[in-house]
Ligand SMILES: Cc1ncc(C[n+]2csc(CCOP(=O)(O)OP(=O)(O)O)c2C)c(N)n1
Ligand code: SF4
């Protein structure tokens with residue numbers, strides 16, 4: 003039996019200068035419970051502290067505690083560190099640390115790696131007492147080498163055992179040390195980070211972990227030929243680091259919303275988890291209702307009684323809430339509805355990314371139900387858009403949607419610490435007497451807007467109803483009232499549209515190709531566009547933050563480009579696939595919507611792999627589009 | 640005020656006196672002879688007797704004939720969705736404990752489409768009054784079988800007669816966890832109806848009142864015929880039960896002593912051997928857990944405190 007350690011083959015290299023790189027994508031994968039995620043998050047935090055751009059995303063198995071060494075059971079984390087701001091998880095990983103070789107298979111099938119990716123693998127399995135495991139190990143390594151990976155086997159456990167008795171608990175900090183050497187992370191900042199994460203547990207835990215970190219660092223210095231530097235911009239700005247759901251939770255609290263009524267659903271729930279933990283600091287309630295319908299009903303009851311509430315959910319929850327959403331539109335109840343989208347339809351892909359709820363939210367209600375829809379495109383915007391949503395809900399007396407998705411929900415990235423402004427907070431419940439002569443729906447003919455009486459206000463008594471109603475909220479028996487009130491509700495949306503600014507194009511304002519997107523794909527699209535522009539392609543992109551109403555001037559922008567493609571993560575047919583023609587092709591959701599609104603022949607680039615859009619895929623699409631376009635031009639001439 | 644110097648400014652004298660007319664809105668549009676009229680009159684009387692400020696009183700309903708109720712009150716009202724009154728009312732009461740909240744629901748509304756909310760509302764035990772208008776039929780949608788329709792009801796969905804045994808809402812409610820107040824009354828007995836609603840309103844927690852309601856249009860043979868038959872009712876009587884004048888009490892031909900703290904006996908009396916309808920207080924437990932007491936933290940926290948609290952939370956995410 004051969005010994006698998008090829009450490010000897012790697013020259014000792016303690017003095018060599020690190021190679022400068024502009025970014026690194028690292029993955030740490032393990033069985034669940036081995037602390038890979040804590041290791042990656044710490045690497046991210048240290049890097050953010052050093053002034054690097056960072057995006058981390060957890061790799062989560064479908065089950066809570068899958069069997070050890072199982073191929074689909076990879077648990078772990080991806081960390082992307084850059085010299086500039088990082089807005090997405092990027093393409094292929096360049097370096098992977100694996101606590102066992104089996105967990106790598108899942109990532110290989112997900113095409114997370116490419117030839118040349120460095121795989122650093124725990125070598126203890128090579129000498130495992132069980133023959134089956136030894137064989138698995140050798141087969142896996144042969145396979146990885148065949149697909150072109152650069153495999154390095156290392157004695158993680160053996161080295162850890164020199165420091166602690168139970169290596170399973172400490173391996174992650176040893177790996178953090180190793181990675182900190184590889185990427186020239188600031189040692190002091192790293193050790194501070196270890197103090198931070200184990201603060202609650204005291205020195206008993208902190209000190210051995212610091213030891214492990216140092217051991218990993220020194221071992222890498224002595225044994226590895228990998229040494230890089232990712233230059234950063236030092237900054238004094240105070241930063242916070244969190245995922246999109248935590249940002250939503252902070253947004254709720256910063257908006258002064260004090261009632262969150264929810265029913266658990268992935269990937270939305272963690273926003274409510276955070277609120278449940280934190281809301282006592284600002285005063286409020288997290289109500290776990292008996293179902294999604296009750297959750298929104300409770301929120302509407304709270305909004306009706308004076309304080310705009312929030313309900314946080316995902317696609318299947320939206321489906322159940324639809325009737326109440328219609329009521330909130332009809333009776334003009336301010337409400338914030340956060341939809342952290344996942345793959346649909348039905349139970350779909352609960353933990354995966356999709357932007358599949360746009361049309362359901364926009365048109366899902368029977369009858370005409372205009373509402374406001376916002377889509378944050380970054381974690382920081384998840385925070386600010388909830389604050390905006392609350393304000394709009396109250397000013398326009400309407401439900402407002404915030405469409406996030408699993409990509410933003412699980413991505414963790416630093417952003418400047420928000421300076422909490424008390425003007426963001428909702429005002430105390432107004433209990434001044436209702437103005438005489440003002441009706442409960444005193445619609446302004448100019449804007450459709452009206453003020454709303456709140457229970458407790460003297461002389462403001464009215465009965466809110468989901469039936470068609472007149473200005474006094476009386477049931478409408480005259481059909482003209484229904485036409486009039488529908489017009490007013492629609493006019494409110496126009497009033498908001500008139501107050502919005504024309505969105506800015508990224509790149510030239512006219513040219514050959516315009517990509518148009520919304521929500522979490524912004525970072526990936528812009529990265530692809532920048533890369534393509536550097537390669538000489540005349541391409542720009544436009545990103546929408548308001549989906550209802552649409553921002554003004556979009557049609558004029560599109561008309562300045564020869565071709566417009568909507569890039570989004572939802573389903574569209576591809577012409578050329580069996581039976582699919584230009585005539586019967588079903589478009590992606592934003593494309594469908596914009597085609598109807600602008601009459602422009604917008605193309606769709608979309609898919610439902612359940613993965614975030616990667617810059618590489620978009621870049622390839624740009625290349626193909628130009629190839630086709632140039633070919634057609636040649637044929638025509 | 641002869642010779643007495645008194646500072647009367649601190650005395651809280653009622654500025655206004657609300658009369659029945661102050662609680663009435665537009666004319667109720669229920670059919671003539673509909674039991675809902677009597678319930679409306681009883682509720683308005685309660686409002687006047689208790690001098691409930693109209694602006695501090697909220698009626699939340701679902702959809703159905705009965706659920707039109709809030710439109711006929713000059714208080715705040717919420718006429719929402721079929722089956723969904725309870726969650727809305729919970730949201731109102733949670734955020735605004737200062738408001739007096741009543742829920743108006745029908746047998747289809749509560750025991751069919753909204754049955755899930757019913758179970759949980761009982762368990763949440765939020766302080767409010769729930770009035771179930773049970774006419775044993777779907778009124779508004781024109782005579783479909785309801786979950787409380789007696790076997791053999793000829794409806795438009797079961798023209799040959801319904802065959803499933805009906806849900807008895809009292810029996811079900813007595814089986815739900817954390818139940819705190821369950822009473823039954825009849826729209827055609829104004830004195831008992833009024834006293835029951837009054838007792839429900841005094842109770843701290845969720846008071847569930849099933850009101851046997853006549854629908855002379857679709858259910859001529861149901862409660863409508865009971866109304867003219869004194870023997871159709873049996874009084875559950877107790878010193879801790881529904882308060883009645885002696886004269887009224889004496890007018891009942893059948894009376895059963897029932898202590899409302901005894902849930903086992905309550906369950907026995909849900910259906911009586913002689914087929915008469917028991918009215919009275921089945922069960923009351925003021926010690927049941929109140930979700931609205933524990934669920935909310937420091938509502939209306941001052942701005943400065945909130946700023947500090949939020950910044951403290953953000954500190955945990957600072958790097
Ligand atoms: C979601 C939904 N489904 C169905 C209806 C139609 N609908 C209105 S009232 C009603 C039944 C009403 O019966 P009940 O609750 O007993 O009230 P009643 O009219 O008898 O007072 C139905 C089925 C509706 N309004 N909404
Ligand atoms: S149909 Fe029945 S329940 Fe409805 S209003 Fe008429 S009598 Fe009352």
Ligand SMILES: [Mg+2]
Pocket residue numbers: 703745746747772773774775776777778785
């Ligand atoms: Mg009914």
